Amino acid sequence: AASAATDSSALLRTGFYFDTVIAISLYDRKDPAILDACMQKCAHYEDLLSAQKKNSDVWNINHSAPQAVKVSPETLALAKTALHYAKLSEGAFDPTIGRISDLWNFTGDPPGPVPDPKQLKELASHVGFEKLKVDEDASTIALTDKEAALDLGGIAKGFIADELKTYLLAQGVHSAIINLGGNVLLVGGKTTSAPSSATASSAAGSSFPSRPSASVSAGASSAAFSDFAVGIQDPFGATGDFAAVVEAQDKSIVSSGTYERYFKSDGKLYHHLLNPQTGYPVQNGLSGVTIVSDRSVDGDALSTTCFILGEKKGLQLINTLPDTEVMFIHTDGSLSYSKNFPRAHS
Template identity: 45%
Template sequence: MYSNSFNIKKITCLIAASIILVLTSCKDTSSTLSDVLVGDEVASRTGFYFDTVISISIFSLEKDGNYSFKERADKILDGCMQISDRYDKLLSAEKENSDIWNINNSNQKETVVSKDTFELIETSIKYANLSNGAFNPSLGSIISLWNFTSNDNQIIPDKKDIEKNIKHTDFCNVIVNKDKSSIIISDNDTKINLGAIAKGFIADKIKDYLCKEKVKSAIINLGGNVLLVGSKPNGSDFKVGIEKPFEGSSTYACVVNASDKSIVTSGVYERYFEKDDKIYHHILDPKTGYPVENSLYSVSIISDKSVDGDALSTACFVLGLDKGMELIEKTKGVEAVFITNDYKLHTSSGFPKIK
């Protein structure tokens, strides 16, 4: 999704701790925290990064005779927060001297960035090409015109401002040099914003770290981007609830069983405001600069890597049901459920059985 901050996607995992809801029942998909835990072994940590609350919960890890579960888990969670802090400072378009801020303020000069930033920009361009621009990392100048993150100053941008800035959103203006790990923006008015993909990228990096630390079962929730590490300690799948649009965070359109997967949703119902009985939401159409207008309420992607789900959920929403589903069906290793404004669920051919 396109927004001026990272806190732009929401999905709820039914059995995690902290900001992910812990429910004692959900119709025939009842689940409790004791479902997940072995004895009292659980360690959770919350933090505030990327303009949103994040939560990481560890349920099982490889034993170490020198340390207790809690001692090891707490140290690992410290590392997760350090990773989050680093990327928060590196990838934000708003934080001065971040890699993205430096690129956007380079005045068309070559900007050397970290390998991680370069990797994410390369991935963003890949998805921009794959989706024919439906996913666009160069909408920064348009995103800055809208405000979906607070109740103040929620106004429709001036048409002239949108028409002026939309001319500077061609992602081909972003030129990458892999040898130097550098970026040049050929149009001084083109601005990068990675809010529609950054949390997925960061979630993957945190999962890599957890696996390196021999964590066997965990849930990473970066403001709603859910990434599962392994399965529950008893070997069964986690149950993940996909929110029913406009019905509140405790009402689900469906529940899927999954292990070691990413689940990311893009929907119109989390960041929006109303003017003259019309909803203006934060998923912007790269062709117009205005919120996408189609029959969709949300798109949820199941994938191995969260960065893929992040980019595809936005791209597919912008493309709409037919073209979006076509993209999913020809993209290996990903599945999707589209929810239309009549609340019907449309699933890809390999989407797991839902309840």
């Protein structure tokens, strides 16, 4: 179920796509037809990119390996971006981890159990982004190893958010918030008519993992366009307790954390952020990572990447990228930031 602060000055639409709650709020150009089209686009991308939907592009790739499959331009572009981040991270981000993610069953009811170590080791031997072949000329994608499986869930929602923003801008919308299960993408800034607050709650997901619940509220400035304030959920607090607040316009704010999807077995917590080389959850002293960037697809990939790399290597990577900032939440509750992270307070 979705929850959102109601305000007569905003046109808000919520829905359930990608196995999570989404919310889109328009603060100008309040045309219901625009929101109708956004929901139709979400349904289109779910049918295209979900590994669980039979005959989606991703499903066809996984069930046709090692044969190449003709795919849509969107799937081709997304797979190309996933490969870019796999190479950039030297495999810390790897879109061929699908079978391992399925084995852990984090979205089951109940989730788990802990996989057999031998089975996990066997599946990990088939993970490797070099097995993903994207042929732009032929518009095809192939997995050269039939025991590997493509999973674009770590990057798809960011891609979709960016596509929705492009559409909104084309419709003349200059002030809006796109929230796909906690992936927050700001369109412009707050207008003088923007609501005092707007929230969207994320729900547990599978094909496209939900992000931590994010709260978005208007900034205090009285200028025509001022900053939105985005609250980053405290992984150790109750819902609505923020570890930090980001004030920004026209930015993407995406978080990854151990508190998103997990289960406990014999008193030990197992979370969904997996090391592609071992198949096991990463244990490196981090509980969460938040990326602020221009594009949501970049924030989606980098939040996972930086968590898996850890603070030192993750920060080194972020410092090489323009207009990209990171915040790390440590298991002891402390926070650390890149130099220009746009925090309001914590």
